Amino acid sequence: MASTRAAIRYAKAILEIAESKGVALTVSKDMNFIASTIGGNIELSTFIQNPTLRVEVKESALLEVFADTNGVTKSLFHLLFVNKRFEILETVAVEYSKLFDIMNGVEVAQVTTAIAMDAVLEAKVLAKIASLSDKKITIENHVDASIIGGFILRIGDKQYNASIANRLQVLKKELSN
Secondary structure (H helix, E strand, O other): OOOHHHHHHHHHHHHHHHHHOOOHHHHHHHHHHHHHHHHOOHHHHHHHHOOOOOHHHHHHHHHHHOOOOOHHHHHHHHHHHHOOOHHHHHHHHHHHHHHHHHHOOEEEEEEEEOOOOOHHHHHHHHHHHHHHOOOEEEEEEEEOHHHOOEEEEEEOOEEEEEEHHHHHHHHHHHHHO
């Protein structure tokens, strides 16, 4: 992702404006939508990153694509237009969401599983999360078949590895000693 420091500054500014107008939650939903739309659409991402396109064209297109967003969100498009920084839009949206979560005491738990989580595994993960953090938690599931089974949980700088691959690694070390 492009220019994170600049993106954080834009995200902070938009969060302050949204908060002062009482629309921070609405703008947060917009930012999640923008990040997922750009992240999931190669054509849109390429269009935004294209340095040969005029910024007026980019702003006009974004206002059309994201027509249902809040006025504060649309003001971000204009700010990026004025400063010719459309290439950092996705990063701004991601950073806004992070700042919004921090402001609301929400922490993201990254859970890596061999297959997509089912209700039983999610309950086990939530039980472990309760023992590691007293904050509100949002779960982000990543699938990585190489862990074989179980899960790896990351919250902030804490990690809990309950993967089968990890257990096999520990067993291998014990047997080799």
